[in-house]
Amino acid sequence: MTAEYQVHGSVAVITLSNPPVNGLGLATRTAAVAGIRQALQDEAVKAIVITGAGKAFSGGADIKEFNSPKALTEPTLHTLINVVEQSSKPVVAAIHSVCMGGGLELALGCNYRVASPGAQMALPEVKLGILPGAGGTQRLPRVLGLEMALNMIVSGTPVLSEKLAGTALFDEVTAPGVDLLTAAVAFATKVAEVRPLPKVRERKVDYPNHEAFLQFSRNTVQAMSGPFPAPLKCVEAVAAAVTMKFDDGLKFERELFMQLVQSPESKALRHAFFAERVASKVPDVPSDTPVRTIAKAAIVGAGTMGGGIAMNFANAGIPVTLLETKQEALDKGLATIRKNYENTVKKGKLTQDKAEQRIALVSGTLAYADIAQADIVIEAVFEELGVKEAVFKQLDDVMKPGAILASNTSTLDLDKIAAFTKRPQDVIGTHFFSPANVMKLLEIVRGAQTGKDVLATALALSKKLKKTGVVSGVCDGFIGNRMIEQYVRQAGFLLEEGCLPEQVDKAVEKFGFAMGPFRMGDLAGNDIGWAIRKRRYVEKPDVTYSKTADLLCELGRYGQKTGAGWYDYKPGDRKAYASEQVNAMIIQHSSEIGVTRRTISDREIVERLVYALVNEGARILEEGIALRASDIDMVYLTGYGFPLFRGGPMFYADTVGLPNVLDSIAGYARGRHGEAWTPAPLLVKLAGEGKGFNG
16 A cells, blocks of 8 residues: 545545655556545645655655656656646645655645654755655745745755744644644645635745845856766756746756756766665565674774774764773873864764763673673784684683674684684674774675574674675675775786876876775775785785885885874865885885886876776676675775765776776786786676666
8 A cells, every 4th residue: 555545524545655764656656646636626625734654744756767768657746746736625734754856846736735743854965866746846946935945945054943933835844742643634624615725936026136146046056066966956946946846946946857867977876875775785684684683883993993883883872892901091081082082073973971871871891701701703803814814713711692792804714713712603794994983884794604693683783883794705805905906906017017006096086986996905004904015925926016115115104193204284274295115115026026117107107097997897796706896896985085976986887888998908918917807707798798786
C-alpha cells in the first residue's frame, strides 16, 4: 500500500505510506491522485488532509526514477501537485518529522499547511546537483519571501518548522504534544466552507530593489559554488519567481532542471548519493544479522591516529580508554585530544560543556588489564607486523570473550594478524584515515575468518561514529592504499621524466583533487611511505619504483612534521613553498639514471595518475577485494580527496569511456616503465563489451 484513504467525519485523510520516507515514486503518486479524486466525488467529504505515515510527511521524489520512464509516467509529481492545487475542496497538508524536496513542493501545492514542531523543512536538491523541479523555486519565495527562500534553496539546509512559524508557509504550528492529525482534521473542518480557496501561486513576491539583491546573490554564489553549476541555476530560477508570471516561471524552472539533471556534475553527485547508501550492504550479511553491543571501547596507541580514533568514540558518547607503554606518550596523547576539543570550542563548533563531556569520556592507562572489559579494542600502533604481533597476543590473553579485536593497519595482512590470536573470528580491520576525527572514510577489512556478526557490528559502528564504512577484502593495502601505490608510483616516474612536484600537484588539484600527491605525502609523513616501500622492495622485487622519494627521506625531509619534505615549510605556516634543494636533487637524479628530461603536459599528468587508480581498481574489483565499483569510488571520495563532481575514479572512467581509458593506457605502456601499464583483464573485457564499471 502506498497511500491510505480514510474519512474522519467530513474530512478525507490521505496518508502517504511508502517507507522509509514516503518517497513520491510512481505508485505513491498514483495512489495519492486516486485518493484526491475519490474525496472530490464523495459529497459527504468537505475537505481533504494529506499526511505521511511513520517518520516522515515525505522525503520527496524517488531519485531512483531519475532518467527512467517512471519519472515521466503519469501522474508525474507536477500532475499530482496540479490535481491538489486545482481541487474544488480545500486541501490541508499535515506536516511532521521530514518534509523535503518534492514533499515540500507537494505541501506548497496545498491550500493550507499545519505542522508539528521539529519538522525538518528543506529543498535539498542542490546537493544532488539539481534544483527543485516541481515548483519549489516558484512557490517557496511566495510564502517565505525572496531572501529566506533563496538561502534555503541554494544551501539545501533543513530548517525546523517552529523557526518558520509566523511566515505564510504555515497556517498553524501545533503546540508540543498535540496530535497533529487531530489538529489538521479540526483545521480542515474549520476552513471547509472558505471560498475562494487560497493558492500559493496567486501570491506575489515583494522585495524592494530585488535586482540589486539578485545580482549580489549571483556574485556570492558564483564565487562559492566552484565547479558545480546547480547553485547559480537556483538563483536564476528563484529570480524568475520575482520577474515572471507564475506559469512562465514554472516553465523556466523546468528547463533549468532538465539541463542540470543531464549534467556530469549532477550524475556524479547522484552516483555518490547511492554509492554511500549501498556501501553498507554485504550480500552474505543480511540486514537482520545480530550485532554485538559496543558500550565501551579501547585504543592501543595514543599517537596521532590513536587519539583521533578515540575522539570518534567520545563524540558518539562511548567511553574510551587509551593504552600506552609510557606515561609520557600517554600524557601527550591525552593533552592533544584536549587541545583539539579546545580548538573546536574556539571555532564555535562546540560548546565548552559538550567539549568537557567528551573529554571526560576519554581515559588513559599503561596496563592491558584495565581495558579487558572493553567491547571493542582498536590497535593503532606502528605499521610493522612484529609490533602488531606483540599487541594482538597480549589482547588475546586479556580481552573478555566476545570482545572485537580490531586493527587500524593500512596495508598489512589482516589474516596474519588474526592468526596471532586464538579467536580469529573476532578480528577485523578498521582502517581510519588521518585526521581520524575528521575524515569520513572507515575501511572495514574482512578477514577470512571474521565473523558475520563482527562485520555487521563494524558496519553499524561506522554509522554511529558518522563514518562511511566500506568493506574490503584482505590484500596488501586493501582498496585505498593498494590503488594509491600505483598513483604514487606514476607521480615518482613523472619526476624522473621531467616534472617537478609543484607542476604535478597543480595539475591534479586543477583537475579537482583536494591535494596533489606530493603535498599529500608531506602531510601524511614521507617516512610512512618509505617504510612501506622498504617492505615491498623485499616482497615484490620485480616492481619498479622511482628512487626520488627514498632520496628525499635520506635527507630527513619527512614532510610538515620536520618542516621540510617535497616542499619547504616555515614555522607555524602549512603553506608549501617550492624547494630549490629538492628540485635540484630531482634533476640530478634524472641525469644519474640517464633520463633526458622532457616537457610533460598537465593532461598527461592527470591521465597517468587517475588511470593508474582506475586500472588497479579494476583488478581489485575482479579479485573481489571490493564488492562493487561504487565502493571504490566511496573510498576515494571520502578518504583521498578525489573530486566529488567527478564521482570517483571508476565513475569518472565510465564517463570518459572505458575504450578511451584503455587506449590511453596502451599509449603509456609503450613509454618508460611500460610494465606498470599492463591493463587489468576486467578493464579490457568491459571496454570490449561497451560496458562501464557501474553497469
